Amino acid sequence: MNTPHPLAVSVVAPVYNDPEGIADTLDALVVQIHDDHEILVVDNGSTDDTRDVIRNYTQDHENVHLLVEDEIQSSYAARNKGIRHADGDVLGFIDADETVGDDWLETALRAMDEQDADYLGCNVELTLPQDTIVGRYNARTGFPVEQYLETEHYAPTCALLVRREVFEEVGTFDARLISGGDREFGERVHEAGYEQGYAEDAVVYHPARTSFEALAKKNVRVGRGFCQKQRYYPDRFGKPGIPPTPSGPGDDDEDAPDSAFTRLAFAFLSIAMLACRGLGYYYEFLLGEKREDVPGPTR
Structure with missing residues (x-):
């Protein structure tokens, strides 16, 4: 092959x-x-x-x-x-x-x-x-x-x-x-x-x-994208309205920072970015709609 x-x-x-x-x-x-x-x-x-x-x-x-x-x-x-x-x-x-x-x-x-x-x-x-x-x-x-x-x-x-x-x-x-x-x-x-x-x-x-704004925009987009995948592929990603279970490195991660200030900042950013994904997800769920003007996958 x-x-x-x-x-x-x-x-x-x-x-x-x-x-x-x-x-x-x-x-x-x-x-x-x-x-x-x-x-x-x-x-x-x-x-x-x-x-x-x-x-x-x-x-x-x-x-x-x-x-x-x-x-x-x-x-x-x-x-x-x-x-x-x-x-x-x-x-x-x-x-x-x-x-x-x-x-x-x-x-x-x-x-x-x-x-x-x-x-x-x-x-x-x-x-x-x-x-x-x-x-x-x-x-x-x-x-x-x-x-x-x-x-x-x-x-x-x-x-x-x-x-x-x-x-x-x-x-x-x-x-x-x-x-x-x-x-x-x-x-x-x-x-x-x-x-x-x-x-x-x-x-x-x-x-x-490197900026909060840039990272937040990315996470909003990721949240919107997951809701769209549910809209177009419910058999694979679930029905819209139920967002995915969050995942990511935990506090026991071997790469966790040594500084207490940095750990606190990372914890805040983790919560904030999860919130941005949720914001994007529910924005798409409530206001988004199927894009009939754009073709799906083609061979």
Whole structure:
């Protein structure tokens, strides 16, 4: 079923109003891309100079391409646009504000072959653009990708490789979801019987959210996304109106901070972010509705 390494790869990176972030990502990627690989940057309706930045890279690198998704404001719709235009046997997904280790792509492809995996999550390490309490909390509670794969059968789309035939069978991402489309897709992949793997040595660096506002917005979006998954997939996620059981690192976590002040701050942030998820969930439950204008997963 699987083809041997090396493979032609299409790396898909959605972006919205982030010229500095996409420049950092492309700087890290272009040195790893071979002649039979490509980078597809999908602009999702940017209103600043993001597209001009991308065009500069397309002029200097023939395997960097700009795509545009202006009809649907959704990172999953942008990724789907990349999937439809990709030529690679393997599709890699990364976010616009990330960087990668020097041998990220080669290491990830080797892990796919060694594990005979069709769907591969990579190691995500959070960095601190600014050393704040919020940033340290986010870095501690960030992306336990191996745990996600073992317990929920998915890897985040900020660090994911998928073989083309997987999309041909199970379909693309669900662009109706504001958040959680990576989990919904990963569960479909698992249910279809494809092999999922994890590459500890293939490292993606993701900047932590360092402000309360940024982290709160993310958690509101996560709450809304879970309610949407229940609305579209009640057999898998339960009926809308009953939010998920909260989970996360406890007080006995081996990485718990030593400082009493930091422990207290982390406890406050944990409660606050749980409240933000609940706020997002019930906002979506009370005011949201099915999006009939946006297509669900397509093959």
